[in-house]
Amino acid sequence: MGSIAQSTKRSITSEDISTLQSLLAKTSPTLLTPEDDKYPASIARWSAAAQKPAGLVLAPKSNEEISIAIKYASAQNIDVAVKGGGHSTAGVSSTDGGLLIDLNANLRNVEVEVEKKLLRIQGGCTWGDVDNAGAKHGLATVGGTVADTGVGGLTLGGGYGFLTGQHGLTIDNLVEATVVLASGEVVKASKSENADLFWGLSGAGQNFGVVTEFVLQAYDQGEVWAGMLIFPPTPEVVEKLVTALNDLYTVDSNGKTKGAGRAAGGLVFMKPPPTFDQVALAVPTIYFGTEAEAKETFKALYDIGPLADTATLVPYPVLNTLMAPPIGLRASMKGAAFTMPLRVQSVQDILANFIQFTNDNEDAKGSIIFYEMLDTIKVTEFDAGSFANRGPHMNALIMPLWTKTENDQTYRKWARDVNVLFKEELQRSGHETGKGVDGGVGIRGSKGAVLLYGNYDRESNLPPIRSIVVLTTDYFVTEYDEKSRDIFGDNYARLQKLKAKYDATNVFNKLFAITPQA
Numbered sequence: 001m002g003s004i005a006q007s008t009k010r011s012i013t014s015e016d017i018s019t020l021q022s023l024l025a026k027t028s029p030t031l032l033t034p035e036d037d038k039y040p041a042s043i044a045r046w047s048a049a050a051q052k053p054a055g056l057v058l059a060p061k062s063n064e065e066i067s068i069a070i071k072y073a074s075a076q077n078i079d080v081a082v083k084g085g086g087h088s089t090a091g092v093s094s095t096d097g098g099l100l101i102d103l104n105a106n107l108r109n110v111e112v113e114v115e116k117k118l119l120r121i122q123g124g125c126t127w128g129d130v131d132n133a134g135a136k137h138g139l140a141t142v143g144g145t146v147a148d149t150g151v152g153g154l155t156l157g158g159g160y161g162f163l164t165g166q167h168g169l170t171i172d173n174l175v176e177a178t179v180v181l182a183s184g185e186v187v188k189a190s191k192s193e194n195a196d197l198f199w200g201l202s203g204a205g206q207n208f209g210v211v212t213e214f215v216l217q218a219y220d221q222g223e224v225w226a227g228m229l230i231f232p233p234t235p236e237v238v239e240k241l242v243t244a245l246n247d248l249y250t251v252d253s254n255g256k257t258k259g260a261g262r263a264a265g266g267l268v269f270m271k272p273p274p275t276f277d278q279v280a281l282a283v284p285t286i287y288f289g290t291e292a293e294a295k296e297t298f299k300a301l302y303d304i305g306p307l308a309d310t311a312t313l314v315p316y317p318v319l320n321t322l323m324a325p326p327i328g329l330r331a332s333m334k335g336a337a338f339t340m341p342l343r344v345q346s347v348q349d350i351l352a353n354f355i356q357f358t359n360d361n362e363d364a365k366g367s368i369i370f371y372e373m374l375d376t377i378k379v380t381e382f383d384a385g386s387f388a389n390r391g392p393h394m395n396a397l398i399m400p401l402w403t404k405t406e407n408d409q410t411y412r413k414w415a416r417d418v419n420v421l422f423k424e425e426l427q428r429s430g431h432e433t434g435k436g437v438d439g440g441v442g443i444r445g446s447k448g449a450v451l452l453y454g455n456y457d458r459e460s461n462l463p464p465i466r467s468i469v470v471l472t473t474d475y476f477v478t479e480y481d482e483k484s485r486d487i488f489g490d491n492y493a494r495l496q497k498l499k500a501k502y503d504a505t506n507v508f509n510k511l512f513a514i515t516p517q518a
């Protein structure tokens, strides 16, 4: 079974569209077909390569509309896709000929319960909507680091943000969700109501229904120290940077880090705009505290002598606009995991690979590799939901960005090849390896999952990659495209039971699909 289900669902027909129009008539729905002016915006995705031509779009304004449409599509075996913010690069919020529920078009309201510090967020919001609404009351929650990303997909798959060092994952702050199930029934899920569904939603959520409202806990939040230090990619600088970053983010023998949950950032390989001609090392320096505390915390980085320094105090919503890649290029996100302390030679090797790739491929000069660093202590301390990839490891993001369709396969392959380098390094650093499902090999965490963040998804439009052969110290054949059981680990069997209860006919089947089993 692959991570992206081979859908057995069917396309929508003109008869279905007429039937849906009459079923929905009392709700004055926005239904869009390819002839409508607003249709292109609904099927557009953050990565142009993830766009597919839906047969019909419903841009709902109410739970009732979604309920009627989902109930009909379920009964008729019509392929359904749900769009939150449209940022998945795996094509999983798109459908080729089926019914698209575009939450992002009309469900973008955020209500703030100031006393309780709760944010009531409609299912189509972006994190920018949330950041701006919260900031009016001096509040923020653990949200995405790029404001245009959707709340829906990010939350349902776990959710890392700059506030993770203080408050864990987004799902650790999820209080309640309102869900339209495959049956069309609208239910609430929380720790006290439909607790089993709430557990499933918190990590494997895209498999269980359409979430029309998320309630998230918020916290007092003022200005944040944020920006980037830019360095040349020389071996001496790499060595000094790795030493300084190891010192900042490695958990010590007392279970603490120097940043104490307040520092975040990492290391980015990029060719900075506007010229994109030279590779640079960018070090995001985010600090939840004063300028003086930030400068003290990042002193070792400043001592290396950055070529440029953009850091300054900014309002929280601005923080999440500082590192936004362009929207609408062709893009692939390939996740990888790494542990601290980083080994200098490994970073040098991956940097050399990046320099060669971006020098040889003009169309890929906007690509990045990002070692995302934060304090992982809260991630491992909390344990909400079905998310199975908690651990002391951090996420890396290998993100080719390009424009020409003819480069799709080559650049996606590059991302997978770099992912192999990260996996080899994990194995080399002595992390226990386990047998992946269907013969693959993966590094296993405490819940039997492969430590890869499912939201840093594999790419669409590819036949499943069955074997990428690499030579490693311990293994000859390694497979690097993840499957649902690799991502959900030991939680997979419990998720199968939940799936049988809440979505037995697999209406929600696109990302890390779960085979229902009662």
Ligand SMILES: Cc1cc2nc3c(=O)[nH]c(=O)nc-3n(C[C@H](O)[C@H](O)[C@H](O)COP(=O)(O)OP(=O)(O)OC[C@H]3O[C@@H](n4cnc5c(N)ncnc54)[C@H](O)[C@@H]3O)c2cc1C
Pocket: 046, 081, 082, 083, 084, 085, 086, 087, 088, 089, 092, 093, 103, 123, 124, 143, 144, 145, 146, 149, 150, 151, 152, 153, 154, 155, 156, 157, 158, 159, 160, 161, 205, 206, 209, 210, 211, 212, 324, 325, 455, 456, 510, 511
């Ligand atoms: C520029 C960029 C920055 C990112 N930054 C971060 C980050 O800081 N932290 C992090 O953890 N991840 C980050 N990600 C990864 C992100 O979590 C995933 O791309 C995620 O899928 C985005 O959610 P979305 O709603 O925008 O995506 P979509 O493509 O709309 O949806 C992704 C999946 O979630 C489902 N879904 C979405 N909304 C709902 C809903 N309301 N109800 C039911 N199902 C829904 C969709 O059906 C689909 O299966 C980033 C991605 C990008 C492209």
